[in-house]
Amino acid sequence: MKKLLAAFLTVAMAAVSLAGCGTEASDWDYIKNKGELVIGITYFEPMNYKGDDGELTGFETEFAQSVCEELGVKATFQKIDWDSKEVELNAKTIDCIWNGLTINDERKENMGISTPYMENKQVMVTKAENADKYTSAEAVKGATVVAEKKSAGEDVAKGNEFFKEANYVSVDSQAKALLEVKSGTADIAIIDYVMSIGTIANGTDYADLKVVEGQDFAKEQYGIAVRKSDTETLSKINEAIQAVADDGKLEEIADKYNLTDLLLVKAK
Amino acid sequence: MDQFINVTQQLFKGFGENCFIFAITLLLALPLGLIVSMGSMTKFKPLKWLTKTFVWIIRGTPLMLQLFVVFYIPPLVSNGSFSFPRMQAALIAFVINYAAYFSEIYRGGIESIPRGQYEAGQVLGMKKTQIFFKVVLMQVIKRITAPIGNEIITLVKDTSLASVIAIPEILMNAKDFSMEGLIWPLFYSALFFLAFCGILTLLFSFIEKKLDYYKG
């Protein structure tokens, strides 16, 4: 429903923007004049989340703050509804999406996407006692597999030979997928590896869930999305990412969140 | 224990947003609904037609879509140069939506008052406004208490819809915890709604009892 609405509004927006083209300040000037880059996020560990002190923290949070410092603008984080991210961007209620956004062709088509800065993959999460079981296509035969609708996980569940004999069910978020496994209504959740780091750690309600070792799917890359027309902003951001990598700050932040292995931008 | 306190705090903070939307919506939609109901009962045909269309559109589309329209359409049309702050957009959508529903309840209540009550006022030389405020209104209030109460309790829960334009209300906060691996806050948040609706239910049965001093 929400996605449908988002799509409807995007179309409405496209129609309007065609009609309303005029001479304006450049896209980067728009942000520079505001003095802030409004960053659309949702909360998920370890990317953007509320720390114990209630302050926003996480890999993406700190990364974005460093980049904005480099750009000379303030980083303002705006929590959004993930389903409405494209509309938010086009309505200029946010200036970029910086939240472990997977790069794909569809998104490249519709938005400006930065240099890939991090790698991600899809992993299987099951109850700990089953973690050794689901290691072959034979083993997942007849099992119930869940993933977030329209996510990379869904592509894997639907398209990968490995899951050909499994029963696929889509849910509306990765957290829901985990909840399904935890409550026993599904056997396997296919979610982002990055997401699994934060959510199934010890001390959470999902501590009895485990990632199936040695089974990775659909390696993908994370990028920052800006408006398609904001080409100047995009190149500024790309330059700033490289600069933050060059002075070692990026690696330092990644280390803090155990994500160093996945980093794609290295110091020159 | 620390975790429980932290979750409780976060949920309370979120619920504050729900309560704020709830309070402002009631404060503005209750009187606005009365104005709308006057419009839908007027003898001036174009205004009546316009009001009926308005009520039809508002009641005929999902509140979620209305939230989208109020928040996203202005910046999309103006290319980002004008937009309501999120909370304002939510309040506008809620007030308009609930005013439409309230107006129909008012209309039903007002039209259920027998014509004899108006005529009794008229032959006693009362003005139209006097008849409305001194004779009809109290009877209308008594008749609409139950349906309004019903609608108000629905509003408590509807405030959660504000999350679609990213108002950090209680359910959104609870969902965030589930992203961090905590499931129980989602169910815990139900207690907030239950408690609030419980209080409202008591309040309304008290009001109904208060108004029960006469029949008719």
Place this chain on the structure above:
Amino acid sequence: MSLLKVENIKKSFGKTQVLKDISFSLEKGEVLAIIGSSGSGKTTLLRCLNFLEYPQHGKITVNQSVLLDCARKSKISDAEIRKNRLHFGLVFQSFNLFPQYKVIENITLAPKLLAKEQIKNSGDFCGVKNYKEALELINANAEKLLQKVGLSEKKDSYPCNLSGGQQQRVAIARALALNPDVLCFDEPTSALDPELTGEVLNVIRGLKSSDSTMIVVTHEIEFARDVADKIIFMADGVIAEEGTPEQVIGNPQNPRTKAFLSRFNQYSK
């Protein structure tokens, strides 16, 4: 000179003509009873007098001042209509008391509003200069009226706790509170159980002795004969017969009156 003069009233609803040229007059202190079968236009006539309906044609004069003259084309203002209505009181078939007000408040509500308005506009209400004194006057009058209809002990009750007959007596007191020139009754006992009609009719009888001018639309033929100074028999929107009770009920000339009365006599015997 007549207190009330009604001339050539014609009233149609759509294509149906309900009143076809009604004229009559009434002296001060007289009681007029209007009888006739249902649909004959009696109630519509009363509603025209109280400005709840507007005739298409005709003239209404009270105390030599013309309240309504359809020949004059200018529209009457709301304020004027309200003023005109005060010349008449109307007691409804279905009482129409205000359920949320106590008996005494039902009676004082309209006078209070009127007093407030008149003091604000002209600084005078029935010879009293301020609202507080007016209030005393109104309350005292209301108590007196309640006594007149025999309901003093019910003044703090709500209408829902009264019998139909008691409610109708309160409605009479309410209509009297504004001291109308002509008090109209629209079948005041038709909604009552038979054993309750007596108390209401007695109150109306009592009013006759205190010299009120009244028009009573009724089905109580015996009562009409007893109380009325003048009776009008209406049929199909016209006055079929008019005269003293002896003339109209005792010795009807019009065949329709005869038919109507014989039907009544059948039932009452």
